[in-house]
Amino acid sequence: MYSKDQLEQWLEQSKTLCSSGKTADYIPALAKANPHTLGITLFPIGSPPISCGDESAIFTLQSISKVFTLLLALMDHGEEYVFERVGMEPTGDDFNSMLKLELVPPGKPFNPLINAGAITVTSMIKGESLIQKWERIAAFISTFLGEDEVRFNQEVYSSEKNTANRNRSLAYFLKDVGVLEGDVEENLDLYFKHCAIEVDCRQLARMGMILAGNGIDPVTSAQIVPKRYVQIAKTFMLTCGMYNASGEFAIKAGIPAKSGVSGGILAVVPGKLGIGVIGPALNEKGNSIAGVHLLQKIASAWELSMF
Ligand SMILES: NC(=O)CC[C@H](N)C(=O)O
DSSP states (O other): OOHHHHHHHHHHHHTTGGGBBBBBOSSSGGSSSTTTOOEEEETTSSSSOEEEESOOOEEEGGGGGGHHHHHHHHHHHHHHHHHHHSEEEEEEEOOOOOOTTTTTTTTOOOOSSSSSHHHHHHTTTOOSSSHHHHHHHHHHHHHTTTTTOOOOOOHHHHHHHHHHHHHHHHHHHHTTTTTTOOOHHHHHHHHHHHHHHEEEHHHHHHHHHHHHHTTTTTOOOOOOHHHHHHHHHHHHHHHTTTGHHHHHHHHHHHSOEEEOOOOEEEEEETEEEEEEEEEEOOOSSBBBHHHHHHHHHHHTTTOOOOO
């Protein structure tokens, strides 16, 4: 049904856009990525994955990890607790904006997929120590990958940690108003760590395929995450997952997606398939310029929109 030849043609067309994008440079290690990389994997539920382009390129999850820390926080505490501390609304602002934090006392972040919200969610992850919390996040994500452990990019992690003045200000503000739990630097460290988990397109598509199937592990048939929490995550992906381009992406593609500044995009076609894309050249909103184009093409041509 999903033709690889067709996918290859579309990928070549989208690839021409790479030269008009720019790799993220506020995290210096991310600036080194090849802007001409473009790869994709489609992972249908119950069928083998279909990949093309630079499908084996390895990249860090960055903001895509926010979906999974949200799921884990929901499993740790339940809906009520989580949404007392982070909201459910899109901001329309940049992902690292601090603009709205002072607007709604006491500084409750608008949603869990912007940086302020994600750092708050990270602070909710249960564990006796920073190491134990990290091990829980890594183990949770490795289940989605179908691996025993996750790969981790030390260089990207250190690069972000050494330059994260904006995230530091967000986190200290959140601590000041009593929204962030625990030690600020420890929480930031955990946040930078989960952003630096590495995947390739196939692994990312597998993560999406599990979300598409409402949290069921395709190998063991185990329910990895309660269906209700997967539903919440997918809803946030649709309304807030592509930063302040989420509305446009919902109109043009109509599927839940989450992007990261590494150029990765995780997309989900509910009930059908997961998609993993990498294209490090970003547009002005911080989304993969060629990746967005390719996903929109696939979604409209194959009528994948949920609507
Ligand atoms: N949009 C993103 O991918 C942002 C993630 C990145 N680690 C940051 O906090 O800035």
